[in-house]
Amino acid sequence: MSGIAFFDVDKTVLSANSATLWLRRELRLGHIRWWQALRGALWLGAYALGFARLEAALVDAVSTLRGKRECDIRDRTSLFWQEEIRALIRPGARSALAAHRARGDRVYLLTTSSTYLSREIAAELGCDGYLCNEMHVADGLFTGGVALPLCFGAGKTARAAALAAELGVALADCTYYGDSYSDIPVLLAVGSPVAVNPDPRLRRFARRRAWPVVDWSRAA
Numbered sequence: 001m002s003g004i005a006f007f008d009v010d011k012t013v014l015s016a017n018s019a020t021l022w023l024r025r026e027l028r029l030g031h032i033r034w035w036q037a038l039r040g041a042l043w044l045g046a047y048a049l050g051f052a053r054l055e056a057a058l059v060d061a062v063s064t065l066r067g068k069r070e071c072d073i074r075d076r077t078s079l080f081w082q083e084e085i086r087a088l089i090r091p092g093a094r095s096a097l098a099a100h101r102a103r104g105d106r107v108y109l110l111t112t113s114s115t116y117l118s119r120e121i122a123a124e125l126g127c128d129g130y131l132c133n134e135m136h137v138a139d140g141l142f143t144g145g146v147a148l149p150l151c152f153g154a155g156k157t158a159r160a161a162a163l164a165a166e167l168g169v170a171l172a173d174c175t176y177y178g179d180s181y182s183d184i185p186v187l188l189a190v191g192s193p194v195a196v197n198p199d200p201r202l203r204r205f206a207r208r209r210a211w212p213v214v215d216w217s218r219a220a
Helices: 009-013 018-028 034-048 054-063 072-090 092-105 115-125 155-167 181-189 202-210
Strands: 004-007 106-114 129-133 135-138 142-148 175-176 191-197
Touching: 004 009, 004 142, 004 155, 004 191, 009 018, 009 106, 009 115, 009 142, 054 129, 054 142, 072 115, 072 142, 092 106, 092 115, 092 175, 106 115, 106 155, 115 129, 129 142, 129 155, 135 181, 155 175, 175 181, 181 191, 181 202
Parallel strands: 004 106, 004 175, 106 129, 175 191
Antiparallel strands: 135 142
């Protein structure tokens, strides 16, 4: 029976963190103010150092979109993808995806990114689908809410388990590729965990568990 290969996006499939690049771009183009960019950067920095939970930052960021038009974010994200993100897909990600395809596995993104960026990446890579953070929209406007559980940490595990159950696949027959210590819940849940260009904490954890640690900077 074929399995499911789940791929994280930021610093796994991509060589950079798209949230950081998005903040810089939005500030540069005048869509957000400097204090909004600073607040986002501080959240991301504190999270990277282990001093903050990203869930709170996500909820805070989504709340600032209340009343804004979904089509504007969708269109800006499409340009963001074309101009800054597409070139950041790691060669090794394409190789790994092709290998799973050859084995008959389904391939899904499992990411903290938005629906709008996930859709672009999934289409580029030929994924079967994507699990991501989905912002609530009513009458074409953002409400400021986000679907729960958030697709982050333990929430990723819940999302992956729900999809696997829907497709009749055991998590033991699934693979997950991730780079961050926050990915440990889902890495522990699947049968084939793989650390991709991991952060220092995940690298240490992966070595203790004897998980594969790979570098996707170059194609296999």
